[in-house]
Amino acid sequence: MNATTSAALVLAVMVAAYAAAKALKVSTEISLFAAALAGALAGGSGIPARHIVEGAFTYFDIVLIFVTATLFMNLLKESGAAVFVVRAILRRFHRHKAPLFVLLTLLLLVPGALTGAGSVTVLIMGGMAATVLGTMDIPKPKVAAIIFVIAGLSAAAPPVNLWAMLTAAGTNMPYVGFFLPLLVPCVVLALLTIFILGWKSKPVDLEKALAELPEAPPKMNWVRVSFPFLVFSLLIVAGRVFPFSFPILGLPLMFAAAAAAAFILSPIKLAFFKTSRDTIHQLLPLIGTLTCAGILVQVMALTGVRGLIAITTVTLPITVVFLTLFLTLPVSEAVLMWGAAPVLGVPLVLLFNTIGLNPVVALAGMSVIWPLGDAIPPTAIIGRLTTTTVGMKEPYTKFLKYCLVPAVLIAVVGTLMVVFSKKLAFLTVF
Amino acid sequence: MTRKAVIAAFGAALAIFAGLSFYRSRHLREPVVPGPSVSRVAHLGDYFGPIKGTVNDVNVYVLEGKEPGGTILLLGGTHPEEPAGRLAAWIFAENAKIAKGRIFVILTANRSASTVTRLGGAYPPDFTIPTAWGGQKFRMGDRWSNPLDQWPDPEVYLHYPTRQELAYVDIRNLNRAFPGRPNGTLTEKTCYAITELVRREKVDIAIDFHEAELQYPVISTIVAHQKGADLAAAASMFISSVEGFAIGVENSPKALRGLSHREIGDATDAISLLLEAPEPFLDATRGRTDRKLLLTGKDDFVVRAGKRGLLFEKIDEKGWPIDIRVGRHTSTVLQILEIWSGDNPAKAVVLSGVPRYTDIVRDGVGAYLKDPKTIDPAKLFYE
Numbered sequence: 048m049n050a051t052t053s054a055a056l057v058l059a060v061m062v063a064a065y066a067a068a069k070a071l072k073v074s075t076e077i078s079l080f081a082a083a084l085a086g087a088l089a090g091g092s093g094i095p096a097r098h099i100v101e102g103a104f105t106y107f108d109i110v111l112i113f114v115t116a117t118l119f120m121n122l123l124k125e126s127g128a129a130v131f132v133v134r135a136i137l138r139r140f141h142r143h144k145a146p147l148f149v150l151l152t153l154l155l156l157v158p159g160a161l162t163g164a165g166s167v168t169v170l171i172m173g174g175m176a177a178t179v180l181g182t183m184d185i186p187k188p189k190v191a192a193i194i195f196v197i198a199g200l201s202a203a204a205p206p207v208n209l210w211a212m213l214t215a216a217g218t219n220m221p222y223v224g225f226f227l228p229l230l231v232p233c234v235v236l237a238l239l240t241i242f243i244l245g246w247k248s249k250p251v252d253l254e255k256a257l258a259e260l261p262e263a264p265p266k267m268n269w270v271r272v273s274f275p276f277l278v279f280s281l282l283i284v285a286g287r288v289f290p291f292s293f294p295i296l297g298l299p300l301m302f303a304a305a306a307a308a309a310f311i312l313s314p315i316k317l318a319f320f321k322t323s324r325d326t327i328h329q330l331l332p333l334i335g336t337l338t339c340a341g342i343l344v345q346v347m348a349l350t351g352v353r354g355l356i357a358i359t360t361v362t363l364p365i366t367v368v369f370l371t372l373f374l375t376l377p378v379s380e381a382v383l384m385w386g387a388a389p390v391l392g393v394p395l396v397l398l399f400n401t402i403g404l405n406p407v408v409a410l411a412g413m414s415v416i417w418p419l420g421d422a423i424p425p426t427a428i429i430g431r432l433t434t435t436t437v438g439m440k441e442p443y444t445k446f447l448k449y450c451l452v453p454a455v456l457i458a459v460v461g462t463l464m465v466v467f468s469k470k471l472a473f474l475t476v477f
Numbered sequence: 478m479t480r481k482a483v484i485a486a487f488g489a490a491l492a493i494f495a496g497l498s499f500y501r502s503r504h505l506r507e508p509v510v511p512g513p514s515v516s517r518v519a520h521l522g523d524y525f526g527p528i529k530g531t532v533n534d535v536n537v538y539v540l541e542g543k544e545p546g547g548t549i550l551l552l553g554g555t556h557p558e559e560p561a562g563r564l565a566a567w568i569f570a571e572n573a574k575i576a577k578g579r580i581f582v583i584l585t586a587n588r589s590a591s592t593v594t595r596l597g598g599a600y601p602p603d604f605t606i607p608t609a610w611g612g613q614k615f616r617m618g619d620r621w622s623n624p625l626d627q628w629p630d631p632e633v634y635l636h637y638p639t640r641q642e643l644a645y646v647d648i649r650n651l652n653r654a655f656p657g658r659p660n661g662t663l664t665e666k667t668c669y670a671i672t673e674l675v676r677r678e679k680v681d682i683a684i685d686f687h688e689a690e691l692q693y694p695v696i697s698t699i700v701a702h703q704k705g706a707d708l709a710a711a712a713s714m715f716i717s718s719v720e721g722f723a724i725g726v727e728n729s730p731k732a733l734r735g736l737s738h739r740e741i742g743d744a745t746d747a748i749s750l751l752l753e754a755p756e757p758f759l760d761a762t763r764g765r766t767d768r769k770l771l772l773t774g775k776d777d778f779v780v781r782a783g784k785r786g787l788l789f790e791k792i793d794e795k796g797w798p799i800d801i802r803v804g805r806h807t808s809t810v811l812q813i814l815e816i817w818s819g820d821n822p823a824k825a826v827v828l829s830g831v832p833r834y835t836d837i838v839r840d841g842v843g844a845y846l847k848d849p850k851t852i853d854p855a856k857l858f859y860e
Contacts, residue, residue, distance in 0.1 A: 050764040050777040090765075098599055100495035105597035108630070217597070218761065221644030223633065283632055290635040291658065295648075297629025341597055349599035351764035351778075358762045358778040362785050389597065397692060397761055401787050 053090075054355035060089035061343075061352065065382070075428070076335030079386065083339065083346040090350030102345025106337045106385070108299070109163070109209060113333065115302035116162035116207070118326045119275065120171045122306050125322055126313035128272045129154075131263035133175045141251040148241045151176055152197060156237055159201025161302075163209040164333060165418055165429045168198040173436040175260060182256040183248035187439040192449035193244050195433040196457070197237045199418030204233040207298075209385050210414040214392035220406060224475030228411035231474065232460050236415070240453040266314035274312055279305035332428065333384075340386030347390065357394035365402060368395070369466055373458035376413055380420025381427065387417065405468040407475045412464025419454050422447060502602035503592040503623075505616050507860040509567070509584065510847035513830070514540040514575040518858055521583070524677060525659070525670035532589045532626050533667040536858055537674065538570040538582040540828075546578025547824030549814065550675060550683040550747070553584045555651045555737065557591035557618025560604065560771065561754050561799060562686030564615075564842055565806035569831055571847045577818075578826030581678060585860050586685075587651040587667060589626040591618035599766040606772075606799070608843035610850070617771070621649035627663045637661060641734040652685070655740035672744055680747045681824055682708075682817060685737040686806050688756035691779060691788040698725040699809065700751040702742030708820075709750060712812045720808045720834050722801075752809050754802040755790045762787075772799045804837035 048056075064085030068078035083102070087095050123129055132154060140147040155176055159168035173194050180190045203210070205226045215222045282301040285293045296304075310317055327334075347353035360368070379387035392413060399409040422430030434446055464471060511518065519537040522529030553566025563584055570582045585591050594600035594617050605612045627649050634648040635641070637658040647653040649664050657669025675683055682705070689696045701709035709726045717723045729738040729749070742749035757763060757779045758771045764778045775796030783792045811833060818825035832845050849857055 054764060094491075096491045096494035097498040097602065099491055100499075101594065101596055102599075107596075215644075216646070221642075221647070223642055223644060286632055287635065290631070290640065291637055291661070295629060295631045295662070298632055299629065301632070344597045345599050348597065348766050351766070354762050354764040354776075354778040358781050361762065361787060362781060393761055398787075401692070 050351060051355060054351035057086050057090045057350045058352045058355060061086040074332065074335070075384065076332060076339045079336065079339035079343050079383070083343040086343075086346045086350055086352060090346070092346075092349055095346070095349065098345050098349055099342050102342035103338045105341030105344060106213065108297075109212060110334050110337055111299035112207060112302065113162060113164060113337070114326065114330060115299045115306065117164070117167050117330055118323060119302050119306035119309060120158045120162060120167055121322050121326050122309040122313070122317060122319075123272075123275065124171050125317050126271070126309055126315065127261075127264040127267045128309070129171060130175060130261050131267040132272060133179065134257060134260060134263055137179060137251060137253060137256055137260075141253040141256070144248070144250065147251065148245060149238065151179060152234075152237045152241050155194065155197040156201040156204055156233065159198055160204035161207060163202055163207035163212070165198035165202035165421060166333060166432055168201045169194060169429060169433050169436050170329065173198070173433060177437040178259045179251065179256055180245065180248070182252045182259070183245065183250065185245055185248045187437050188441050188445040189244050189449045191434045191437040191439050191446045192453070193241055194437065195422060195430055195446070196240045196450060196453045198429060198433065199421055200233040200237045200240075200415070200457075202418050203229060203414045205229045208414050210388040210392060210417045211410050213385060213388035214396055214410055214413075217389045217393035218396050218400075218406070220396070224407045224477065225411055226477050227474040228408045228464070228471065229414065232411070232415050232464065236453070236457050236460060239456060243452060244449060264314040271312045271314060275305045275308040278308040336384045336386070340383060340389075343383070343386055344389045353390065356390060357397070360391065360394040361398040361401070365398075368398065369462060372413065372416060372462050372465060376416045377420035377423060380417045381423035384428075387420070399465065399468070403469065404465070405472040405475065408468035408471045409465045412461040412468065415464070416458055416461035419457060422450055498602060502594070502616055505603060505614065507613070507615055508849035509536070509538075509858040509860060510571050510849055510852055511538065511856065511858060512540065512569075512571045512573055514542065514573055514828075515570065516541040521667065521670045521674070524673040525666065527659070528666055528670045531663060532592070532623075533587065533663060535583060535585050535588045536860065538584070538858075540570070540573055540575050540580040540582065542575035542577045542579070542827065544577040547681040547817065547821060547826045548578065548678055549580045549826050550678075550680045551580060551582045551810065552586045552671070552683065552685040552737065553582070554588070554591055554618070555586045555685055556620045556687060557585065557587065557616065558595065558600065558620050558759070559686075559688035559756055560615065560617070561688050561756065561802035561806055564606070564799070564803045565686050565810070568803065568807055568842070568845045569810070572830045572832070572845055573828045574830040576827040576829070578824070579678075580826065580828070581674065581680070583671070586671065587622060587664070588860070589622040589663060590620065590649075590651065591616045593619050593623040593625070595619050601766075601768045601771065604768045604771050606843045606846060607841070608846050608848070610848040612843070613846050621646060622651070622664045624649070636734045637665060639734045643735065647735070650735075652687075652737055653735035655735055655737050656744035672741060675741055675745045675747050680745070681821075682748045682750065682813065683737065683741045684810055684813070685749070685751045687751055688754045688759065688802060690759035690761070691755055691757060691783065691790045691792055692760055692762070694789045695727055696753050696755055696790045697723070698727050698753050700727045700729050700738045700753065702729045702738050702749045704742050705748035705750050708748060708813060708816060711816045712809065715812050715816065716809060720812065722805055722808075722834060724805065724809060750813070752806055754805045755792070755797045756802065757792060757797055774798055774802070800837050800841050801834075803842050804832070804834035807831055807837065808834035
């Protein structure tokens, strides 16, 4: 049996195992693990304990970043900082739709940008943003679409973009130069989304909005809100300005320090251990997905399936690759979540690099498209999380319909970034 | 309850079996039979105290001739996932008879990196080179120091002393941390110790053995610091005409920092060279990842990538066997030394006993590995 047939058979077994697991209503992470296990058995590797455990640690550092950053965000929410900022913005800008939309967009972008997870944006800011948008008479499916799309873009926004980090790691490419290629499209597309979907809304009913939002603790102020972010920024700057005298902390400890600052400065007593437990509980499905995606990738490499996908991808006509990015990236995300980055992202970036495109800008373009898959079954974790958070009762398809226009815009912008990545290389300054 | 117990038992079984495998590969002892010219075996820690006792306090095999001459440093295992480099260094340490000059050989420059395999890469933990006496097992290793020895990574890695911004993970890459930093990380300290060795022993030429994926543009070449450009060009010319294979020459870029061919040349009086051989095992398009691929270098998918013009080195169904890759390294070093010795008689390094490319391709690498059972165990060294 030649290499292609052998790897194709293993791939078929993996797909069948995944589909069977999903049909049995098994969670995504366990379905990924089932696919990996079936692949190893079909590939003649038995149950490869070493590879399973080694693969499980592939994204360990990213998991730590994810956990500490989300703890930081959750402590900020519990302390009342998030609602304090939303109420302040509402009071100041309730009569001015444009600045209100801009500030709301920026608030929605921050949690996902820092953690790399759109779900954190939905959980931290989604409810409050939905309250504000609801008082502007925007229907709930539309509100959910606004929050979902911006949450996806927040996950793609710098500094933490897990798709880009995972793909860069798989191609021996430094995760450097991504800041502007990710920031510019994410901010522009997020603003376009809220303005397109929310433009026909009424002005905010301030009284109603303030009544519906939780009260901020009386002692909360801008110093308490901004100091934890300042701590995080100072640690980043110190590591870059004094790299040979400042100890290496790593991003997880930096987020933990920011979380500690949020805890200490909170005007109300926070239940630290309860928030920690809740954070882990909230993140378990996503941590599980990252862990099992690592195992799956390791088994794919072991059995030759990764090579089959890679060689098939890099030998396709380039026009076909460009024209199908809008489909292949979201679908791979819907099936594998972040596992899509090492499986599909790595060969694509190698292909783009070989044909002379700028790999950083091209990968940034792909990273903007990937989160769209989070609304598509079988996983659709973030899409469903958003509709639940907003309290949408309408059919899920109605929410998907409102996502369509921004999704097309995102797909077009992302694809153009890939195609014209060489011309956009000036963005990769830092 | 039963479900939880079953899952816990499965997890515990995985942890035990995987843990045993990790422990065995981290502590695998690789015997070295010191060759006829090994006068002593020093440690890297002898050149920089803070490395002493760490995982990277590795053996430095000192091969000395009766006549004084030049001094050469051979570095194997800078990236242990490139095994031809370690094996070429091994062959020098076990076989070379030095008539003139000295050769310092480090078999595992980053021992820490040799104790871990690539997460997500599905590398085998070890591989065995067949020999007439049964075979010798080697650790596989990775490109980066083991996170158990150096962790966490910074948000961004700034190279010392240039402050060039590099990928965060490369703070654990020995070939991105030269010339090293005395109060830095384990990897930076290891580089500093090697640079100190070059300075103190007045090394004339430092040669770093590597392998590369075929999708990487710097391949099948000698990367030379400007001080060694003429030497490398002459060696390339001679090799192409007499050794049975072709090798190119690349100038060490001044803008790319931390690499041995740039920094050792800049920081010391030595000429620094880096040798690259092709290793299909490292290609992202590779198929099944196993020991066979590592040793034969045969892979249908990489061949397909080559047919589509996506590679920087040729490959066909014969692959790139380990014997060819190791032979390229030994012959390249021998040619470099012959040219150097001809041009610098006072600093000549003259040796015999080291197989050339054609010898290794004909006999296999295993023919030049010494059987550890044939000598007094007290005289053995371990990597």
